[in-house]
Amino acid sequence: xxxEDLLDKPLTxxxxxxxxxxxxxxxxxxxxARNLEGVPFPNRADxxxxxxxxxxxxxxxxxxxxxxxxxxxxxxxxKLSPLERQILVEKHIISPNLAGEPTxxxxxxxxxxxxxxxxxxxxxxxxxxxxxGLDLKSASDLANDVDxxxxxxxxxxxxxxxxxxxxxxxxxxxGLRASVMVHLPAxxxxxxxxxxxxxxxQLGFTVRGLYGEGTEAIGNIFQFSNQLTLGHSEQEIxxxxxxxxxxxxxxxxxxxxxxxxxSAEALADRVWRAYGVLCYARIISGQExxxxxxxxxxxxxxxxxxxxxxxxxxxxxxxxxxxxxxxxACRAYTDPVERDRLRAQLIREKFKxxxxxx
Amino acid sequence: xxxEDLLDKPLTxxxxxxxxxxxxxxxxxxxxARNLEGVPFPNRADxxxxxxxxxxxxxxxxxxxxxxxxxxxxxxxxKLSPLERQILVEKHIISPNLAGEPTxxxxxxxxxxxxxxxxxxxxxxxxxxxxxGLDLKSASDLANDVDxxxxxxxxxxxxxxxxxxxxxxxxxxxGLRASVMVHLPAxxxxxxxxxxxxxxxQLGFTVRGLYGEGTEAIGNIFQFSNQLTLGHSEQEIxxxxxxxxxxxxxxxxxxxxxxxxxSAEALADRVWRAYGVLCYARIISGQExxxxxxxxxxxxxxxxxxxxxxxxxxxxxxxxxxxxxxxxACRAYTDPVERDRLRAQLIREKFKxxxxxx
Numbered sequence: 001x002x003x004e005d006l007l008d009k010p011l012t013x014x015x016x017x018x019x020x021x022x023x024x025x026x027x028x029x030x031x032x033a034r035n036l037e038g039v040p041f042p043n044r045a046d047x048x049x050x051x052x053x054x055x056x057x058x059x060x061x062x063x064x065x066x067x068x069x070x071x072x073x074x075x076x077x078x079k080l081s082p083l084e085r086q087i088l089v090e091k092h093i094i095s096p097n098l099a100g101e102p103t104x105x106x107x108x109x110x111x112x113x114x115x116x117x118x119x120x121x122x123x124x125x126x127x128x129x130x131x132x133g134l135d136l137k138s139a140s141d142l143a144n145d146v147d148x149x150x151x152x153x154x155x156x157x158x159x160x161x162x163x164x165x166x167x168x169x170x171x172x173x174x175g176l177r178a179s180v181m182v183h184l185p186a187x188x189x190x191x192x193x194x195x196x197x198x199x200x201x202q203l204g205f206t207v208r209g210l211y212g213e214g215t216e217a218i219g220n221i222f223q224f225s226n227q228l229t230l231g232h233s234e235q236e237i238x239x240x241x242x243x244x245x246x247x248x249x250x251x252x253x254x255x256x257x258x259x260x261x262x263s264a265e266a267l268a269d270r271v272w273r274a275y276g277v278l279c280y281a282r283i284i285s286g287q288e289x290x291x292x293x294x295x296x297x298x299x300x301x302x303x304x305x306x307x308x309x310x311x312x313x314x315x316x317x318x319x320x321x322x323x324x325x326x327x328x329a330c331r332a333y334t335d336p337v338e339r340d341r342l343r344a345q346l347i348r349e350k351f352k353x354x355x356x357x358x
Numbered sequence: 359x360x361x362e363d364l365l366d367k368p369l370t371x372x373x374x375x376x377x378x379x380x381x382x383x384x385x386x387x388x389x390x391a392r393n394l395e396g397v398p399f400p401n402r403a404d405x406x407x408x409x410x411x412x413x414x415x416x417x418x419x420x421x422x423x424x425x426x427x428x429x430x431x432x433x434x435x436x437k438l439s440p441l442e443r444q445i446l447v448e449k450h451i452i453s454p455n456l457a458g459e460p461t462x463x464x465x466x467x468x469x470x471x472x473x474x475x476x477x478x479x480x481x482x483x484x485x486x487x488x489x490x491g492l493d494l495k496s497a498s499d500l501a502n503d504v505d506x507x508x509x510x511x512x513x514x515x516x517x518x519x520x521x522x523x524x525x526x527x528x529x530x531x532x533g534l535r536a537s538v539m540v541h542l543p544a545x546x547x548x549x550x551x552x553x554x555x556x557x558x559x560q561l562g563f564t565v566r567g568l569y570g571e572g573t574e575a576i577g578n579i580f581q582f583s584n585q586l587t588l589g590h591s592e593q594e595i596x597x598x599x600x601x602x603x604x605x606x607x608x609x610x611x612x613x614x615x616x617x618x619x620x621s622a623e624a625l626a627d628r629v630w631r632a633y634g635v636l637c638y639a640r641i642i643s644g645q646e647x648x649x650x651x652x653x654x655x656x657x658x659x660x661x662x663x664x665x666x667x668x669x670x671x672x673x674x675x676x677x678x679x680x681x682x683x684x685x686x687a688c689r690a691y692t693d694p695v696e697r698d699r700l701r702a703q704l705i706r707e708k709f710k711x712x713x714x715x716x
Contacts, residue, residue, distance in 0.1 A: 265699065269640035276638030282627035341623065 012113035019133020033175035050104035077102030086323035179225030186255035219290030271299030370471035377491020408462035435460030537583030544613035577648030629657030
């Protein structure tokens with residue numbers, strides 16, 4: 001997948017995989033924060049230093065290619081248009097921060113987008129690995145491989161007592177953030193989600209919504225991640241989050257089972273209505289689209305809706321985001337209604353296509 | 359159309375006609391109240407008298423057949439099941455009153471249901487004529503023909519000074535009630551309906567909803583009728599209502615035009631969403647069904663939805679009524695959800711059929 005494909009195609013390859021508990025866990029993610037020894041953190045480094053860091057890290061692209069069957073691409077943030085950068089944000093490849101201030105910043109990304117390395121974000125390096133389903137171990141193994149390859153050539157800022165040094169104290173130690181993105185429509189419908197969220201918070205995990213501000217979870221998608229890294233080993237963090245996510249998956253499964261047993265008809269009515277609206281609406285907001293898509297996905301996962309692939313959810317999740325829509329339309333929107341119209345049209349056409357194929 | 363057909367088929371022939379302004383006016387109705395001279399009104403007559411009235415009026419069936427290319431059927435109310443009587447109510451062929459107390463009551467009905475004569479309702483005879491569209495003159499001509507044929511053999515209670523005598527003083531005089539059933543979704547959407555209703559009320563007309571209690575109008579269907587008959591000639595009443603209805607039609611047309619000009623997209627979104635829900639919902643209440651069907655009909659009339667006949671509205675308006683549903687299911691419902699499920703199924707199948715034909 002070329003850079004153009006990464007920007008144009010709604011589904012990055014890692015999204016189509018399914019993976020372990022892939023009907024509930026959309027992705028597992030590991031992020032490592034690393035800094036070069038003896039170089040000021042990006043927020044204290046001048047332009048020359050920053051350019052120097054980009055140049056240094058870029059040298060690792062060749063090493064990464066050598067040890068992997070995948071291609072790696074290097075791109076300076078300033079070479080991309082603001083729209084292209086926003087699409088990378090919507091696809092979870094880069095952070096909003098990197099997109100917002102592109103000067104002297106760069107990205108190394110694997111052709112399937114499963115590995116991305118942001119250069120000169122908050123830290124000199126932010127290594128991110130994404131795998132489908134609930135599999136933090138695989139994501140972690142991948143991140144460690146990448147980490148090792150880069151560390152072979154570069155010296156990272158490391159302190160024997162505290163571990164990796166990072167720009168923000170919350171990342172000091174392992175520099176690790178592990179997270180899982182889960183789709184929990186049944187727990188939301190059954191109003192059990194706040195209980196689940198507060199339990200996870202008490203265990204030291206952060207729960208946030210996808211694209212949402214704070215705890216607002218559009219499309220019933222939640223991100224569980226570790227709060228702290230200091231004082232915990234990498235293995236501990238990963239195992240704990242994996243265990244919590246496993247429990248959340250089981251609770252979502254029981255909630256789905258309970259819905260199917262106790263209110264199968266109401267559930268069928270709900271998911272089919274969502275399907276009907278997505279098939280025919282002419283104007284649809286991003287938030288409504290995600291809510292309805294979530295319900296349709298629940299319908300597919302529960303066997304209520306057949307003949308529609310579950311990936312329609314993952315695909316439209318990206319396609320219906322504002323910047324991606326703008327890219328498809330090849331122009332900026334002056335009117336938000338126009339965007340809602342294009343979103344409805346895209347969704348409608350996608351569903352029509354799937355109905356034809358079914 | 360036999361009595362069985364009248365009960366089984368959702369559309370009575372007069373409904374499919376279209377008629378003048380048939381996209382807005384569903385039907386024009388004339389009802390004449392008549393009583394036999396020298397016989398107590400039904401509420402003061404004993405069983406023998408009532409039976410006698412039924413026998414006398416029945417004799418006119420032969421005369422009606424002779425002067426009309428249509429068939430006329432006679433049926434004693436007690437010979438019908440309670441469910442069958444309720445279906446006749448839902449189809450506007452008889453009144454809830456006649457259905458509720460069937461003893462010594464009867465009905466004469468033309469095979470297309472455009473003419474029906476209730477015997478021993480509030481008055482000895484209630485002659486009703488229904489035509490599609492806005493055409494009170496035709497309905498009135500038809501009613502007068504029927505009236506003349508019956509009067510040729512029977513003497514009606516009539517006073518030179520006040521006119522026809524009736525059980526209830528509000529009907530004394532012409533014994534005439536003229537009414538039109540209009541579909542006013544755009545006036546409702548534009549929140550202009552209460553203004554229209556109060557204007558009509560001030561001019562001496564009553565406005566009620568279809569099937570609704572009081573002014574509640576399910577499915578945006580309203581019935582406009584004259585309040586008084588005494589002191590007005592038949593012609594006056596009919597011409598006045600025809601003029602008022604004509605104005606309402608024009609106001610609905612401007613409201614539709616305004617919607618199509620000012621908020622075409624919002625309108626399209628609304629009617630297509632209604633269409634989507636009707637195509638896929640699994641449970642649907644009678645009220646919601648009528649609301650959504652009304653929106654779809656507006657979409658058809660406005661040219662937004664194509665390939666679906668406007669009569670789907672008239673048909674499902676009847677089909678989705680509780681008693682008709684019960685007849686289709688061939689059994690009584692113990693569970694209201696079961697009825698809502700059957701309603702959704704029927705509507706869904708009807709739309710699927712139309713989509714295939716389109």
